[in-house]
Amino acid sequence: MDEWQLAELAGLKQSARGQVTQDASQKYGTQAIRLTVGEIDERAILAHEAWHPDHYDFGWDRVLKWKTRPAHARALDIALWHDDHLAGMCWASPQASKEKIMVLYLQRNPDSTLPTRSYVAPLCLSGVRYYALMLGLQWVVIRDPLPQARAAYERDGFRQIKGIGLAYKLAHGYASPTLEGFPNGE
Template sequence: MDERLLAELTALKQAARGQALLEIRDQAPHLANSLNIGEIDTCAIAAHEHWHPAPHDFGWERVPGWKARQAHCNALDIALWHEQQLAGLCWASPLGSKDRIMVLYLQRNPDDRLATKGYVAPLCLSAVRYYALMLGLQWVVIKDPLPQARAAYGLDGFRQVKGIGLAYDLTRGYAALNHEE
């Protein structure tokens, strides 16, 4: 892989994470100064290991290996931190597609006392949307969403689109999505 292309993708990922933080300043100014969005690294994985109870094992420990593969160079990984506590993780990848990015894994810290409850998915999905726009993609698709999470994705503008799945159409925005079929 060309080093210049890798550097460009790294910059796009950082910009997408940063843009999501800017967006949250309008929605939840009380959280904005205590949030940080970075990459999934060994610190994030170690922090994830302390989540109790963790009802789903998404295998986050595999992410550093995935990131090292050329096939995943354009995947976006997100570790959302609130102060010193890991609040959420997300992994999204175009998987070779020219028109969509798939959100393969998205998980929030199960501690319901955290101030970030209700903000993890919107923040992560915001970063994924910005990144997908920068890559020139049309769709953000939730791959195999948990049934209990479908309603929350709907509140964030995702709709069931025939032939695509649970998707957000980047060309239409939240309000214009009406692809129920």
């Protein structure tokens, strides 16, 4: 992948993160003012380590290495912050697929006092959907969802599709009004 393609992907990723901010503002109004959406960086990894002991360790520290590898150039990483608290993170990658993007990791801060508790997954998935549309993909797939999270994904429009997994078909539409002109957008 040449430098121009990498720069184009960086712009698409930034646009997807911007979509998360816009969706948060539309859905959550003034509460969204305290949200910041960025990429997973060293600050996010350090903040995540403060979550421990957590029941699930997805190995987020590996993301920093993955981001430097050409094989992961098309992957999208999202760090969602509420004030100075890391609310959640997401890592999704089309890998070698031309049809789907796999949400490999999605985790919210286990601190139940954070006001972001119920909307980390919907906001991160909104960014993944938007990014997948810009890449011209057809599906967003949750790989190996935790059983207790499955219902939340299903409330967000994901269905078990034979041969694909727990998936969201992008042709079914996207709620954002800013998708005009993008492939598969409605």
